[in-house]
Amino acid sequence: MAVTIPATIVANILEGAVARGADPAGILVRAGLPGVVGALEAPDFVLLVRAVTLTLDDELAGLQQRPQRVGTHAIMAAHVSHADTLGAAYARAATFMDLMDNSFRYSLRENGANLLFEMTRIPGREVLNNAAVEMVLVLVSRMLAWMVGNRGAINGAWFDYPAPGHASAYRAMFHRAPMQFGQAGSGIAIPLSLCRLPVLRTEEQAAAYARRTPLDAFLPQDGTAGLPLEVAVAVETLLSADGTLPDMALIAATLGIAPHTLRRRLKRDGVDYSDIRKQVRRDMAVRLLTTTDAAVEEIAERTGFSEASAFIRAFRSWTGLTPRAYRVSEF
Template sequence: MAAIDDAGAKGQMTEKDTISMQLVREALLQTCPAGEPDAGLLARAGIDPSHLHLPEARVSAEAYAQLWRLLARRCNDEFFAMDPRGLRSGSLAFLCRASMAQPTLGAGLETALAFLSLMLEDLQPTLVRQQSLAEIVLYEPREQPRRAFSYFTLWMIIHGVACWLAGRRIPILAIELRCAEPPFCDDYRVMFSENLQFGRARTRMIIAADCLDLALKRTPEELQRFLAEAPGNILVKYRDPASLARRVRRDLLALDPAQWPDAEALARDLCLSASTLRRRLAEEGQTYQGLKDGVRRELAIAWLSEPEPGITEIAERLGFADSSSFYKAFRKWFGCNPGHYRTLSHGRD
């Protein structure tokens, strides 16, 4: 359910790519409502049914991808029967084929969202441009919000296709959802964005608008390969929450940026040598500086999503010399200024 990597197949799923068994249970909830899940179906996906109710159990991304295919085939619905109309088998192929014929990602996304709005009854996604930011808003006729799994499944489809169309990962600045936060949210933060906001007035995903101008150059052969590998090629960005990089990121988020240790002090805290720390992070495709930069961006977005603190205080807390330096960095990160982001974040609640 995570975003597709670069051109759609830059990485392959490995043993480290795992997904919480909770998401398996969520996928089965709508398709097996009458009783116990089909043990034979789980076995065909390579999932041990006896592990289904173990709190800490995880499955490989490949097993989850296979379960996805089996469930879609079983109920003839690529949205797991979570909408009165649903997405009949072949919907993803039609959506991609229609979208890739458009000149830009913005036009391709609008085509994809129009198709989803036509097919689905309860979730109507629409692209809204807001100067240097863009949001994909889900309009819903129901008063009661849907399950978080339903929202994130749709985000997986939309974001995964968008990244494939563009041939690169489209960074998600924030996702806001009407529903309450589920107890297994760590997986969603790994898959989509650290900045997830629950209990909001509407459900939407916020991205930088400049990516909408990217030209589309997908070929029929690339489409065939993408569909043959789906949804596994959409899951490859998932990374094990138990990885060293995830642990370092969590530790950084728990500290004020002024208290972040240097690499040598961090290595000592982890009972590692500095060279071992660098090597192990490199094996996960990370650097300590890169992790610090990423957390700084996450904190900036999270703090701007709230009414306080002020932008000058945020700049100071993040370690910038002044608010002007913060403005320049934020525009470099996200293509807009922090004041505009804060206005968009609060203007529609």
């Protein structure tokens, strides 16, 4: 379940800091990272982005024409939380971001069975490197999926630059969606069938999520469509019912599929049952931490851990933080 952020993305983030006059060595010290970095595990990448953001007072990490002051993302999240549905949330997000009048124009339109969230460069405005596009699309799509229950799906993604050397990482970043490079603009296609989903998060919860960004956005997230989604929903339903993680035989019986058939079909989708189960457990823990006042011990029990210490160790391995630190963290 570990996610590794490619060295190219790490270098692109540091390039933004250097371009704004920051000392990269000082940023690495602030992030608690060694003096020479390459690819990073997701929690360490989060520490790096947080250090760059706070050093520059710029949530866009120095990658666009003007800085976006710390706190702007939380204001947008709070604004988006007042939408009724996922589609309306995307409309609010596109309008808010377009009003910032920075390096991109943002728009939303329907096309066939999809809702297209698009971003195009403003002529003459600085876009330092591809991370400016990657971060916007990942952060927006993950945040809005979380707004409707931490399930998302993308039918397509396209980019206005040639395929980068780390293009293989886009599979995880964009839910295994079909990719196109060298296009006139960049964006993602959201299934219209999902756009009717209701927004579940309150303004307070949304603002807290945004303050933790990019932590939540770069947690592992996979198995979000088709059979993997059906399996994830079934696991979550059974886990929520009695606090016990179901084995694959029980899930196969629940779905009316033979266990060997379920294993084979998941393998065909590039997904392992144990990973889906771990993801559901992690997602439930995050949700309970951020939307309830339940004690850590209670959350451990509700997510199938035999004792709180085992839950705390697992949660630190997922996020780089203890559950209590995660609950109060502000990024």
